[in-house]
Amino acid sequence: MNNAVASAREVAIIAARAADEKQGSNIQVLDVGDVLAITEMFVVTSASNSRQVRTIASEITTQVREQLGRALLRSEGAGEQQWVLLDYGDVIVHIFAEEMREFYEIERLYTDVPVVSWQSSVRD
Numbered sequence: 084m085n086n087a088v089a090s091a092r093e094v095a096i097i098a099a100r101a102a103d104e105k106q107g108s109n110i111q112v113l114d115v116g117d118v119l120a121i122t123e124m125f126v127v128t129s130a131s132n133s134r135q136v137r138t139i140a141s142e143i144t145t146q147v148r149e150q151l152g153r154a155l156l157r158s159e160g161a162g163e164q165q166w167v168l169l170d171y172g173d174v175i176v177h178i179f180a181e182e183m184r185e186f187y188e189i190e191r192l193y194t195d196v197p198v199v200s201w202q203s204s205v206r207d
Contacts, residue, residue: 091173099201133164
């Protein structure tokens with residue numbers, strides 16, 4: 084596969100798998116492209132503590148770069164490690180400490196968008 088043409092779906096699936104490898108919980112990949120003009124996919128995951136938030140963010144950044152050659156455009160929240168946002172342009176990854184995810188309930192805003200299966204997708 085040509086790294087320059089990695090689809091948003093591929094980036095999102097790799098991010099979800101990387102979160103899973105570092106024990107992220109309640110991982111969801113949401114296809115928000117039809118309702119948001121700014122991005123195509125959201126990956127949302129929970130972490131049990133701030134150290135795990137940092138570990139998951141690091142693993143996602145590493146895996147996306149190594150597997151697809153995609154660099155992170157920007158990140159937010161790394162200092163607080165309660166809600167880290169990783170921005171790949173067409174994919175936004177949200178890594179929440181569990182209590183923050185419960186508070187913001189980001190998925191509730193997107194109940195009408197398709198959920199992408201990331202566990203059963205075949206790796207290239």
